[in-house]
Amino acid sequence: MRVAILESIVMPAGHEVEFDRILINELKRQGHEPLLFVPENFPFKVDYGVDVVYLEGGEVVTYAGASKWKKPFLSILRERRRRSWFKSAAQKIKEYKIDALIIPTGTYRYIKALLDTPLKDSAAAVHVIFHGIGKGEMERFIKQAHRSNAYKNLYLDVISLRDDMLRSDLPRVRKILPPVFLPSTELSTEQGHLTITKEEPIKLGFFGQFRKEKNIERFIDAFVSLNYDDAVQLVVQGATVKPEDGELFESIIKKYSQYSNIKFIHASLIGKDWDAALMSVDALLLPYGAERYRYHWAAMLFTAIGFYKPVLISPEINPEVLEQYSIGEVLNLDTVHTIAQGIQHFVDTLQNNKERYDQGLRDANEQFSHRALIESIINL
Template structure:
């Protein structure tokens, strides 16, 4: 099959980039021919090694660095251009003989826009992928899904561990399981090899996009309270997009600079740099509790699984995963003391009983494989 991926989101790094890589590489592995559909002058962060088709309708609209008064204007412009891109994609599907189109990151607004364009009548299957649907979004999603139900080739694929978006009268709203994120370079490992150094030193890693809601300071305070020496280290990486997030992260770096066993990385990590940083630690920390993580799959959790790293994780983050697989420990975030107790228990398990996590990581990697993702999307 010739499968087009319509990408219109620009990020400096992160999981939008990696998710596109998953789709493209697995499509190739299964013998399909992926093609990228992107707006004109699209700023690629990586070379995906596929043909690129540029859509008419204007360049990507981004809020990065925009003032508050300008954002409403940019929002209107983005909606207009999204409709332009979908209209152009409908024509490109015919021109390039595309069998299926995947929009890799969608919201209910995408359905609304798509239904205003000829793309709704496409002879090729059109898959809009949703990375979870929160409580506040559900009614709006279902409303647009009912409108989309009239178009036989339009599929709304929700990456989720939950069933609350499924309806018997909406057969093309489908649940698909999240995929793991794997090392993209030669920095790999044996399957199920949870690697801890012979001297039982432990390096814990906090990685990903930094936002205030992740409340990393409380976790660092708990780590500091345990008075570990350099045998137990903490690496904190933060990729920041908003200026205020960057300023906050820099203030945190300064606050904890006196601790020799805490290392900060204030940078976006892509490709081999991302792989190397993740592979350098023994376990990953996801100590940020927010209710929305019950509904949206956590990319860092599935990165941990793909890199065979046990996790210390907030109870809100995809609880279905740890209920099924022994891949780490749930962290009580009530206060600094409970967090410290959770860290201490987790470090002890890593030092003395790491094998308890091996089989869980092997099983989770099988169930959340890239093959299963592509198979569930395009084989309708």
């Protein structure tokens, strides 16, 4: 099959970039022919090794650095351009003889826009992928899904561990399981092999996009209260997009600069740098307890699985995973004291639980494989 991936989101690094890589590489592995549909002058962060087709309708619109008064204007412009890209994609599907089109990150607004364009009548299957649907989004999603019922080649694929978006009257709203994120370079790890040893310091890693809601200071305070020496180390990486997030992260770095066993990385890591940073730690910490993580799959959890790293994790983050697979421990976030207790228990038991974590991580990697993701999308 010739499969086009229509990407219109620009990120400095992170899981949007890696998700596209998963789709492209696994499509190739399964014998398909992927290519990219993108707006003009699209700023690629990596070379995906496929043909690129540029869509008519203008460049990507981003809010990065925009003032508050300008954002409403940019929002309107983005909606107009999205419709133009979808209109152009409908024509390119015919021109390039595309069998299936994947829009890798969608919202209810994408359906609304798509239904205003000829793309809704495409002879190729069109898959809009949703990375979870929160309670506040569900009503608007269902409304647009009902509107899309009339178009037999339009599929709304929700990456989720939950079933609450499924309806008998919406046959083309489908649940698909999240994929693991794997090392993208030669710095890969032997399957099922944990790096924890008695001779080396235990290194705990906190990685991903930094946002205030992740409560990182409370977690660091708990870690500091345990008075670990260099035998237990903490690596904190933060990729920041908004200027205010960058300023806050820098203030946190300064606040804890006197602790020799805490290392900060204020940078967007990609490719071999991301792989190397993750491979340098023994376990990953996901102590951010926002309610939305019950509904949206947590990319860092599935990075931990793919890199074979046990996790210390908030109870809100995709609880279905730890209920089924022994890959870590749940963290009580009520107070700094309960967080410290959780860290101490996790550190003390990491070595004793190696075999259990090994098996759990192997099983989870099989369940959430890239093969399963692609097959669930395009095998209708």
